[in-house]
Amino acid sequence: MNKAYHSVRLEKERCMGCTTCLKRCPTEAIRVRDGRAHIIDELCIDCGECIRVCPHHAKVALTDPFDSIRRFPYRIALPAPSLYGQFKSLGSINRALTGLRRLGFDAVFEVARGADVVSRALIERLKRPNVPKPLISAACPAIVRLIQARFPDLIDHVVDIRQPMEVAALMAKREFCQQHGVAPEEVGCFFITPCPAKMTAIRSPIGHEKSALDGAISIMEIYGRLAAQLRKGGEEESLCGATPYGVGWANSGGEAAAIHSENSMAVDGIENVIRVLEEIENNRLNDLDFFEGQACTGGCVGGPLTFENGYVAKNTIRKLTERMEHTRPEAAVDASALNKYPIYNTLPIEPTNGMRLDDNIVEAMRKMERIEQIAKELPGYDCGSCGSPTCRTLAEDIANGYAGEMDCIYRLKSRLQVMAQQMVELSERTRK
């Protein structure tokens, strides 16, 4: 397992060193140094906010190229339900699945089916007497990483069930191998992803060892090919097997609806999620059973690697699901199915201590004092011109030796003024 793996990367040549991403990064993981942005690995949660806001498209997500599917003799596509929202006049989910299969896959398996199983497992979990309340959804890996980095005391609240894409891949591979009598190594499972966070979760899983997926292709990359394939028309295959609730996981609130918990809450947009996690920390929401937080506006339909506007996609999905038979996940998934696959976490979710100044508290206090002293000399405008997102982070960077006081343009200006004044005085003295 590669701990420092990140899907979000910087294309150095395109970066102009502006401070747009710097100010928008929710974990203050970006610095601009020597005219270019740098991402601090330990702090980045792969939410992809910087990809969305970079005016020069210098922030990119590393996903697998489409042709990488050819590494495997047999290939299965596992589309995130948000894929269906990309085509306004899709008409039916089968149409998208058929088109996708014809792009070069031997089978398609909806991640929404994995979501049905996870929904069922969640319903069972919530019945247990001693679960910490609220239970926090583990579906958005950017939020789980945020909790690891900034809310370590909420880790016990995070659901210990794998993500729908993992469960779907376990099911898809086993089903395919049994049906066709092939070895699992010959089958490649590819997630069609709305975001870099999921890609990172495949390369570097949270809560379990290896991912059941072999790669991830972005919705953005699939979009053009699939749109062309859909235009060709042709007979629709009957491939859709998920309930509308599983499909609904694409939208914020979909998970809460799927588990049918009246006493749950869904929040979208990473800044909003941070605010509510603060409230959970304060014990203000311990009467809540379930909390679903998603980094993207609207949920995965608003993922940074999607093509269609998130609100349009959400509406498209709503229309598609209204047309489906309204089977509930607990009716579609038998309780016995929960033991058929290893759907629960096998490893603890560890805090990453992204905020910690030092492992030793005395050292940390010394450092904090130093930072405090440096910060007092800074103007507190949080302008970002120094390349750190706030004056306080610059103070910290200075204390860590990554930056200097004269990186602050206001400090530099006053230093220059003093020097200019001294020059004037000096020249006046020499004239006399």
Place this chain on the structure above:
Amino acid sequence: MADVSILETFDVERGAFETAGEASATIKRTLKRLGVDVGILRRVAVATYEVELNLIIHSLGGRLELAVDENWVRVTSRDRGPGIPDIDKAMTEGYSTAPEDVRTLGFGAGMGLPNMKRNADDFSIASEVGVGTTICMGFKLR
């Protein structure tokens, strides 16, 4: 023996609901940066939030103080009144004098003081009617 320590203070105004929770959020952040163990962090978070809210709801205004050394996290709240006439009663679970408008905001369950006592390793409260209330909470780091 502890030669280094951190001290932060926060003024909390009566009725300042728009900034409610800011002082405790800053305290939490400081403790996370110091790498305080998560179990302790959670207890400090809950107790500090409650004491901050009491300043806003029940006091005429006051000050929160965070002091950390190698062995202890201490949170102290001092206010300018009105004071608590019967401390035993105030410490009872479910007892609250919070007015109706505050209850509609979801406060006033009467669990604040009991929760502070439960979460702190060391808890003391002193109050004088017409003068003010002082609450000291200590959390043992090791």
